Amino acid sequence: MFQIYLPIAEISVNLVVMLGLGAAVGFLSGMFGVGGGFLLTPLLMLSGIPPAIAVATGANQIVASSVSGTMAHWRRGNVDLRMGVVLIAGGVVGAVVGVFLLKILREAGQAGLMISLTYVCFLGVIGALMLWESVNAMLRARAGKAVSARRSGQHNWIHGLPFKMRFPTSRLYISAIPPLVIGCVVGLLASFLGVGGGFVMVPAMIYLLRMPTNIVIGTAIFQIIFVTAIVTLLHATFNYTLDIVLAFVLVIGGVVGGQFGVRAGQKLRAEQLRALLALMVLGVAIRILLDLVIRPSDLYSIVPFAGS
Amino acid sequence: MRATAFHLVPLLLALVVTPALAKKTAPEPEEEPASQEKVQSDISTRQISIQSNFTGAEILIFGSIDFSDSRTPGEGTYDVIAVVRGPNDPIVLRKKQRVAGIWVNGPSKTYGNVPGFYAVLSSRPVRAIASDETLKGLGIGLSDLDFGRHIADDTEEQAFRSAMIRLKEQKKLFQENDDGVKFIGRSLFRANVTLPVNVPTGRYTVDVYLFRDGAVASKSEGSLEVTKAGIEALIYRLAFKHPFIYGLLGVFLAVTMGLAGWYAFRRD
Numbered sequence: 255m256f257q258i259y260l261p262i263a264e265i266s267v268n269l270v271v272m273l274g275l276g277a278a279v280g281f282l283s284g285m286f287g288v289g290g291g292f293l294l295t296p297l298l299m300l301s302g303i304p305p306a307i308a309v310a311t312g313a314n315q316i317v318a319s320s321v322s323g324t325m326a327h328w329r330r331g332n333v334d335l336r337m338g339v340v341l342i343a344g345g346v347v348g349a350v351v352g353v354f355l356l357k358i359l360r361e362a363g364q365a366g367l368m369i370s371l372t373y374v375c376f377l378g379v380i381g382a383l384m385l386w387e388s389v390n391a392m393l394r395a396r397a398g399k400a401v402s403a404r405r406s407g408q409h410n411w412i413h414g415l416p417f418k419m420r421f422p423t424s425r426l427y428i429s430a431i432p433p434l435v436i437g438c439v440v441g442l443l444a445s446f447l448g449v450g451g452g453f454v455m456v457p458a459m460i461y462l463l464r465m466p467t468n469i470v471i472g473t474a475i476f477q478i479i480f481v482t483a484i485v486t487l488l489h490a491t492f493n494y495t496l497d498i499v500l501a502f503v504l505v506i507g508g509v510v511g512g513q514f515g516v517r518a519g520q521k522l523r524a525e526q527l528r529a530l531l532a533l534m535v536l537g538v539a540i541r542i543l544l545d546l547v548i549r550p551s552d553l554y555s556i557v558p559f560a561g562s
Numbered sequence: 563m564r565a566t567a568f569h570l571v572p573l574l575l576a577l578v579v580t581p582a583l584a585k586k587t588a589p590e591p592e593e594e595p596a597s598q599e600k601v602q603s604d605i606s607t608r609q610i611s612i613q614s615n616f617t618g619a620e621i622l623i624f625g626s627i628d629f630s631d632s633r634t635p636g637e638g639t640y641d642v643i644a645v646v647r648g649p650n651d652p653i654v655l656r657k658k659q660r661v662a663g664i665w666v667n668g669p670s671k672t673y674g675n676v677p678g679f680y681a682v683l684s685s686r687p688v689r690a691i692a693s694d695e696t697l698k699g700l701g702i703g704l705s706d707l708d709f710g711r712h713i714a715d716d717t718e719e720q721a722f723r724s725a726m727i728r729l730k731e732q733k734k735l736f737q738e739n740d741d742g743v744k745f746i747g748r749s750l751f752r753a754n755v756t757l758p759v760n761v762p763t764g765r766y767t768v769d770v771y772l773f774r775d776g777a778v779a780s781k782s783e784g785s786l787e788v789t790k791a792g793i794e795a796l797i798y799r800l801a802f803k804h805p806f807i808y809g810l811l812g813v814f815l816a817v818t819m820g821l822a823g824w825y826a827f828r829r830d
Contacts, residue, residue: 259616259759261794262801266617266759314812321820326828363656363667371664483813490809494802498812499614505816509823546664553658554725555667 262497263307269503275301276507280319283508284515285522286531289316289450289478292377294504296538305366306356307497310489312448313482314501319508320450320478327472334423334473337465338480340430341455341473344437345444345481352445353488360493363557367546372447374543380453381535388528395525424465424473432462437477445485450478453535600628601642601772601780611791616759621646623683623753625770625782630749641684641691641773642743644753645702648679648735648788649764652710655726671722675710678762679735683742683753692776700771700778704736734758763788 256269275297283290291312298308327333359365415429436458440451452474459470490496519527603625610619623644631639652674659668684691688703698706704727730736735758743753765787772780790798800808 257615257617257759259612259614259794261790261797264760314816317813317816318820318823321817322824325821325824363654363670367664367666479817483817486813486816487806487809490801490812491805494805496801496809496812498797498801498808498815501812502815502819505819509819512823513827548665549660550658550665552725552729553665554722554729555656555658556726556729557654557656 258499258503260303260497260500262495263303263500265302267301267303267500271301272500272503273507276315276504277511278507279504280508280511281515281518282534283319284512284517285519286515286527288452288456288531289320289475289482290508291316291444291447291449291451291482292373292453292535293538295448296373296542298500299366299369300541303497303500304495305369306360306489306493306495307500309356309369309446309448310486310493310495311497311501311504313444313485313489314496314498315504315508316444316448316450316482317479317486318505319512320475320482322509322512323475324472324479327475330468330472331423332468332472333476334421334465334469335476336419337421337424337426337433338473338476340419340433341437341440341477342480344434344439345441345477346484348438348441348443349445349481349484349488350441352442353485353492355442356446356489357493369447370542370546372443374539374546376443376447376454377535377539377542380457381532381539383457384528384535385532388525388532391525392529421465424463424469426463426465428463436462437481440477441481441485444478444481445488448485450475450482452478599630599640599772599774599779601770601782602626602628603644603768603770603782603784605768605784605786608786610757610761610786610788612761612763612788613790613792613794616794618759618761619757621755621757621786623755623768623770623784625751627749627751627772627780639774640779641686642745642751642753643682643684643688643691643702643771643773644743644755645700645767645769645771646679646681646683646755647677647767647769648762649677649766650675650710651678651762652676653726655722655729657722657725671711671719673709673711673726675708676726676730677707678764679757679766680704680707680730681737681739681742681755683737683739683755685741685743685745685751687740688738691773692778696776696778702771704738733760735760757788761788763790 257266258269259266275294279290279294279297282293294315295308295312298312299305303311324333356365359368415431417430418427419430420427436455440455443449443451443454455474455477456470459465459474460467465473486496603623606622606624607619610621627640652672653676654670654672656667656670658665682688682703688697697703701707709723709726727736734756737755743751745751765785768784768786770782771778789795
């Protein structure tokens with residue numbers, strides 16, 4: 255019933271399950287204002303899609319969800335175009351490196367392992383930090399103190415770097431190097447993990463670059479469109495791992511689910527949202543870690559010969 | 563006697579065969595020596611198309627024994643073995659091992675020549691039908707395939723080999739069915755083969771062997787083609803022949819649908 259054959263993954267999946275998966279991830283990403291790739295790609299792998307195809311197809315899905323997101327932010331003037339361009343420039347470099355890294359690892363048969371390990375490390379660290387921060391924020395809010403992440407006017411080591419640029423939308427005058435590096439890291443993550451990288455970029459822009467929070471999210475999501483689009487293109491061209499049928503199904507689910515997520519998110523407080531998101535991130539990390547640590551049911555696996 | 567057998571063929575064809583096959587007529591045997599039995603067989607579907615609703619396919623191999631010496635169905639004079647073989651491909655088999663508490667892909671072995679699909683169906687266990695040498699010479703049975711790799715007698719090679727067969731069997735890409743060929747009446751037989759959803763595309767050969775007293779009395783060859791069809795074939799070709807355009811299409815679709823989603827649900 256409702257089985258659909260995926261031409262590149264060469265397996266048959268249940269259409270309803272995949273639509274539901276897209277919608278569920280879309281809902282969460284709408285609610286938390288994140289791309290959702292960090293949930294989608296592991297879930298695709300858990301449902302039997304080969305890791306490399308899950309990564310490329312996940313990236314393609316994020317293109318769609320970040321286009322929707324950017325439009326909403328753009329109209330509110332929350333996109334720092336200049337910062338976005340700098341981030342994209344770094345992102346392209348990272349994306350190219352990641353795509354070829356994945357190609358090499360795939361041929362060595364270690365792609366699945368490295369993707370899983372990187373997920374565990376990143377999600378574990380980010381999840382723990384977010385949980386720590388949001389619990390503290392909740393405690394402070396309860397104690398009646400003001401919660402502010404931005405300490406404007408305060409200077410840190412970032413301001414000592416050369417190649418300074420003016421970013422009028424963000425009211426910043428800082429070196430172009432940190433945004434380039436952040437963009438590069440995000441591009442690497444996007445091509446290697448099939449994630450948008452918002453979960454790394456947003457904290458980095460708030461805490462390192464000291465950008466205003468509302469502009470951070472709009473700019474991050476704007477940059478994610480381009481990075482994931484490039485990642486999709488590179489994977490399709492060099493690794494042949496994009497399954498357009500699967501992407502199409504996920505995008506339909508995601509676009510619809512995302513809209514409901516945005517509405518649900520407005521009913522929750524920011525710290526509560528962050529704590530929930532942190533728990534989910536940690537949950538995914540633990541799930542992937544268990545798969546690595548528990549003895550697999552079959553030690554052997556067949557992979558197509560790389561040279562063919 | 564002979565006349566009955568030939569009347570049954572069209573009857574069976576009418577019962578089980580798809581329109582595509584109606585074109586095919588059983589070839590008239592020319593003046594053959596009357597005592598020499600001969601196997602004739604065909605496949606219900608010559609062409610299997612993988613489309614978006616593909617979940618696997620069932621094919622029927624059917625045939626008859628001409629000039630049969632057998633008088634009753636259960637006599638057991640004849641045995642039939644049908645071998646369905648998909649295109650060969652090289653594969654790599656990897657074994658996981660524990661490194662610092664984590665299971666990682668460790669040693670691997672490459673097999674140069676592994677059939678993408680391989681099914682042996684027989685009217686009785688193949689070992690009971692013919693001797694090991696006979697079977698090996700014909701390449702019948704999983705234990706007689708070398709998969710394009712010299713399998714030394716050490717335990718590791720053997721463990722890899724049996725793991726590969728087990729994995730292929732789990733995916734229904736390797737099948738052995740001792741009871742897969744059924745006789746209908748005196749000289750007709752049929753065998754059902756299920757092709758799973760992950761069958762590789764390409765040309766499949768179907769060899770039907772008629773055994774008498776442990777030796778091949780007659781053989782009939784056929785083939786079928788598994789191809790991706792419709793939009794699936796189009797996507798597959800585009801993805802591998804023009805990957806850049808395919809990638810652009812993926813991005814274009816995502817951007818368009820993202821915009822459409824935003825427009826449909828916008829609230830300003």
